[in-house]
Amino acid sequence: MGETNLVFYGVRGSYPVPHKNTNKYGGNTASILIEKDDHIVILDGGTGIINIGNYLKTRKPHIKHVDLFLTHLHSDHIQGIPFFEPVFDKEFHIAFYCDNNENNGVSFQETIYSLFDRPLSPVGKKGIKAKFDFVELDTRDPRRLTITDDFSLDYIKENNHPLAGVIIYRVNIEDKQVVYATDVETPNGFDGKYLEFIKGVDILIHDSQYFDVDYYAVQNPKKGFGHSTVSMAAANALKAEVKKLFLFHYSPDYTDKDVERMLAEARKTFMKTYLSEEQKKINLRR
Ligand SMILES: [Zn+2]
Numbered sequence: 565m566g567e568t569n570l571v572f573y574g575v576r577g578s579y580p581v582p583h584k585n586t587n588k589y590g591g592n593t594a595s596i597l598i599e600k601d602d603h604i605v606i607l608d609g610g611t612g613i614i615n616i617g618n619y620l621k622t623r624k625p626h627i628k629h630v631d632l633f634l635t636h637l638h639s640d641h642i643q644g645i646p647f648f649e650p651v652f653d654k655e656f657h658i659a660f661y662c663d664n665n666e667n668n669g670v671s672f673q674e675t676i677y678s679l680f681d682r683p684l685s686p687v688g689k690k691g692i693k694a695k696f697d698f699v700e701l702d703t704r705d706p707r708r709l710t711i712t713d714d715f716s717l718d719y720i721k722e723n724n725h726p727l728a729g730v731i732i733y734r735v736n737i738e739d740k741q742v743v744y745a746t747d748v749e750t751p752n753g754f755d756g757k758y759l760e761f762i763k764g765v766d767i768l769i770h771d772s773q774y775f776d777v778d779y780y781a782v783q784n785p786k787k788g789f790g791h792s793t794v795s796m797a798a799a800n801a802l803k804a805e806v807k808k809l810f811l812f813h814y815s816p817d818y819t820d821k822d823v824e825r826m827l828a829e830a831r832k833t834f835m836k837t838y839l840s841e842e843q844k845k846i847n848l849r850r
């Protein structure tokens with residue numbers, strides 16, 4: 565029997581920050597691996613996905629297929645894709661999932677290919693060796709996406725993130741549920757169908773880009789930027805009665821020490837809060 569794990573590979577928001585002051589929790593942008601035996605699901609393709617590619621090399625020849633679920637197409641969620649090794653392996657099959665709503669007339673498929681094309685890259689379509697598939701998610705009529713009998717994903721569209729909103733995913737794996745809610749701004753907390761969607765899950769990974777003091781600052785407030793504060797994340801965890809909260813998508817301006825202060829702040833409201841941390845493996849069978 566194999567393993568069932570969730571591993572954070574990129575936890576940072578907006579842009580990568582490689583620096584001695586961000587080394588502990590990591591400076592790579594959003595990317596999370598969920599593996600069940602030889603089945604691989606990746607959430608977002610920020611620079612963290614580059615190290616997932618390196619990991620998958622160690623799992624050859626058994627793994628030849630990955631499902632890559634994108635929340636939206638902001639650069640910090642796709643910028644690692646052109647450097648993801650399986651792209652250059654003709655035995656690999658990569659299925660991309662996203663919606664096409666309000667992306668200014670450009671399909672998500674065209675956006676992904678543009679990362680490989682001039683002027684951004686010399687690779688071109690010909691340089692891509694893996695087989696790509698694009699699955700357009702219908703956010704008006706979401707259907708469960710099945711990986712195996714006991715590994716599936718549900719999703720819901722959230723429209724507060726400028727300009728095209730984001731997709732929130734819920735991964736159902738064996739007897740566990742994990743919700744990935746990044747790039748969400750929830751000053752009034754989740755309610756209605758969103759609260760229902762995260763209710764009681766085992767793990768809630770929630771945007772916590774800012775401290776409240778920065779979000780509500782008199783000069784240059786971060787309000788309306790499409791991101792939550794640490795207290796919004798903790799309030800949602802409490803309201804939805806989740807088992808564990810992981811803070812995620814830290815502002816690139818914050819050091820490891822700042823991130824630790826965030827943890828202390830969140831725990832005043834929700835004791836079972838943890839920090840997402842690069843290369844941190846969570847065994848989902850425990
Ligand atoms: Zn982001």
Ligand SMILES: [Zn+2]
Nearest residue numbers: 636638725747
């Ligand atoms: Zn974004």
